[in-house]
Amino acid sequence: MIEFDFNWSEPLNLLLLALTAAMLPLQLWLLFRQKSSVSGQRFRIRTGLNVLLWLAVIAFVVQPYVVGKAKTPVGFIAGKDLPRAVVDSLLDSLSESGNVVADDPEASMSDTLILAGQDFDPALFPKIMQSQQPPGLIRWIPYFQKDLPYDLQWKGLVRNGEMQVLHGRIESTQKHFIKLKYGSQTLDSVSLDAGSNHFRLQFPGFTLGRTVVELTLNEKVTDTLHYFSRSAAPMTVQFILDSPDFESRALANWLGKAGHSVIYTTTLSKDIKSKLTINKGKEPDVIITDAANAASPLVKKSLLNGKSILFLYLTNPLSEVSAINAALGTTFQVTKSSSGEFVAIQSGLTALPYRFVPSNRYFQVAGYPFAVQKTSGIVGVSLLNETFPLQLSGDSLAYQKIWNTLLAPIRPLSKSGIEVTAPVFQGLGSEVALNNFPEAVRMLGIGTDTIFPVSSALNPQSGNAIFKPAESGWIAFNDTLETELYVENQSVPAVHYHTALVRDFVRSYHVYREKLAENAPGPVAKTNGVNRKLPDWMWFGLILCCLLAVWIESK
Structure with missing residues (x-):
């Protein structure tokens, strides 16, 4: 198929084409004026040479080229970490769908390149980018050892008291017990059965500054998590209760x-109320009350103003949750879970024999009978005793953790929030998100680097930027919060760094192809075929030969 490397939407290009x-x-008009002075055969030769010259010039302007099908539909490159049996299995399955060339990064005729595994030669990615005909599409097939956690992600920065959440995956051949430990203290744990598992561990931030947490698999440390815990602004909490009790005090x-x-x-008695203040503060951020006060004007007003309401001390969840829903417009649902008077949550902690019905309108806190729904503010309901x-x-x-x-x-929502997903690797890009800053942040120093966040079009107080650290270890933000970020180097477990490196390359390559397609004059850059173009020196030689032939003929 013949295509043209010519931008038909550019007025100057169209003017040039019209003049050509x-x-x-x-x-032809000039030639026919001289027809009487030359013989018929010579006139035909002269006309043919001039038409040939004109065709060469107009072809140079529109730049035609041939788009052909790739001779090799699929290229395949296996990483050093891929077992030979897995390589052979992948090649067998790919060979059934067409011609495959393996381990040739410079194969310029492949339509799709498949990368399998993570551990590749450092020179591979530059070779792919610099090849004469880069592949139209790159697909990545990661490979991870069984019975080892992978794809770990957590928060690089947390506030004291904020939930730190770790996500990960593991291909298990047997039952495993995974824990997050801080020293000898277990922060969270989960039991996983054999098979493909996605796990989620969480705990509230309880430290200040640099924090190191260990991930263990069957009591063996497999990974180390570094994050920085920032101080949180103190809240103002108001209790509204009908009578004092030991729990609330x-x-x-x-x-x-x-x-x-x-x-x-x-409320001590009719028209007599007691008010105790600890650490005098501003207006309440959180109101803690019981279901009997759900319709209270103060509770409703606070919720409309974006505050948080926490309901505790429930005794009859079915009717009390319905009353909360009717008063505040929430959609909580509970159902009976046990015939006993209570259910055990952990040692020394029990809850009412009810549970929240799973719903997309609210979320439940893992490990506890506690649900939260976002409305104009935030409403939380606990079934704990x-x-x-x-x-x-x-x-x-245990009390603090609960x-x-x-x-x-x-x-x-905290002011001047900074979010970074860990792990962050030296030399690889990571997104830094800024939230709820008093003013738009134009630049932010991190270690020896400076990033320039792009403000959100919807919220000028938020923005994001890509940070590619040049150094590793703990590096400090140049701000008044004394915040630091931990950057991993290549000495971490190799699989984590190699995985991040390949993922970063594949994502960057797809962005590169999309930008190439957007800036192309036509649909050529979006195809995955092989483009055969004449080089510039051949165009120069062709036009020069035609000019020379016309000049010699006239002599």
């Missing part, structure tokens, strides 16, 4: 010791 086309009638005291402001309001006995028994860490977990999703 007008050259032929002008040449213990929670109020714990919040006060954590630096938060607490307004503890209870009393937690203060944990404090009385001396298990303050309430940090429950409060994390209903915390007010």
Whole structure:
């Protein structure tokens, strides 16, 4: 198929084409004026040479070329980490669909290139980009060892009290027990059966500054997670209760010791209320109450103003949850889960024998009978029984973990938020997202580098930028928050770095092809065929030969 490398939408190009086309009638008019002075045979030769010259010039303007089918539909390159048996299996399956050339990165006639595995020669990717005819499409088939976690992702920066979440995958040949540990303390754990598993572990941030957490598989450390925990702005929490009790008083005291402001309001008797303030603060960010106060004007007004409402101390969830839904417009649903008086959640902690029905309109906190729904504000409902006995028994860490977990999703949005998905690798791009800054951030220094965030069109206080660190280890943001980010180098488990490197190349190559297609004058760049073009020196030689022939004939 013949295509033209010519932009038909450009006015100057069309003018040039029109002038070139007008050259032929002008040449023929000049030739016919001289027809009487030359013989018939010589006139035909002269006319033919001039037409040939005109064809060469107009062809040079529109640049025709041939788009042919790739002789090799599929190219295949296997990484060094791929077992020979897996390579042979992949080649056999690919050979059934067409011609395949293996381990030839410079094969310029392949339509699609398949990369299998992660561990490739560092010179491979530049060779692909610099080849005469790069592949139209690159597909990646990752390979991971069985019984080892992979595709790990977590937050590189968290606020104190915010939920740190780890996502990962593992191909299990047997049952595994995965834990996140901070020293000897288990932060979260999950049991996985044999097969392909996606796991999610989470815990509330409880440290300040540089933090290192270990991921263990059957008590053996497989990976180390680095992240930086930033201080969180203290909240103002107001309790609205009909009567004081040990549970609410213990929670109020714990919040006060954590630096938060607490307004503890209870009704002692008719028209007599008690108000206790701990760490005087501003207007409430979070209101903690029971279902009887769901229709309270203060609760409704606070929710409309974007505040968070937390309902505790439920006794009859079916009717109380319905009352909350009717008063605040939420859609929580609960159902009976046990015939007993309570169900055990963990040692020393129980809950009502009910559970939340799964729904896309609200989400549930893993490990606890607690659901959260976003409306104009945030509404949380807990089915837990009393937690203060944990404090009385001396298990303050368990008590802290429970309430940090429950409060994390209903915390007010922090100002000057920075989000980075870890792990971040030296020399590879990672996205840095900025949220809720007082003013648009034009530039931000990270270590020895500077990034220039692009503000969101919908929210000028938010923006993002791609950060490609030139150094590794802990590097500091140049801000007043004393924030740091951990950058992994190539000495981490090789599979993690190689996976990130291949993923980054494949993503960049697809973006490169899309940009090439957008800037192309026609649909040529979007095809995956082989383009055969005349080089510039051949065009120069062709036009020069035609001019020389016309000149010699006239002599």
